[in-house]
Amino acid sequence: MKLYEYNAFANPRRVRIFAAEKGIQLKREQVDVLAGEHLQTEHLQRNPYGAVPTLELDDGTYISESAAICRYLEGLKPANVNSENKLLGSTPKEQVLIEMWDRRVENGLLSAVASFFHHGTEGLATDKYRNNEWGQHNKTQIATEMKRLDEQLRDNNYIAGNTFSMADITALCAIDFAALLNIPISDEHSALQGWYGLVSSRASAAA
Secondary structure (H helix, E strand, C coil): EEEEEECCCHHHHHHHHHHHHHCCCCCCECCCCCCCCHHHHHHHHCCCCCCCEEEECCCCCCCEEEEHHHHHHHHHHHCCCCCCCCCCCCCCHHHHHHHHHHHHHHHHHHHHHHHHHHHHHHCCCCCCCHHHHHHHHHHHHHHHHHHHHHHHHHCCCCCCCCCHHHHHHHHHHHHHHHHHCCCCCCCCCHHHHHHHHHHCCCCHHCC
């Protein structure tokens, strides 16, 4: 398998962390998004949407979308009720709670960070449309989403409960990307700060 990615972006990192937690090694090839390589014919043949990450399977099949790639990797090394590492859950209740929170984080925090990047900063040279007002709106939304996570973490060790999961991976990647854009976790969010220290110390966070 080979992962086509851009190392600095949050979504490829979600896949790398997930794979590291599962003990799955992936060959990696960089697609220079800043130079527009994701929109060139070679990559568009892998992924007509021009997105990274894109995973090439050994049989030549291409899979895109971070959640879908991680679901495939989970299928290679599925968790069970006795597993220490249940990133997508092992029971129906665990699975739906993790998916619920992962979607909340992706559609809330990560989406807001991405929108601020494209609209509130210089973004990519290939961005055809920028709306600074929308970018600033999303900067405010980032603060709102971090506050929501802080509230969730006041009563939970991790975002979807008391075990590390895909929701934590998505949140970590979103928060680190926000920090690159000079939007750190507020000092007011002590629960979120404590969680961040916990998850960022995992070996997989360096993936």
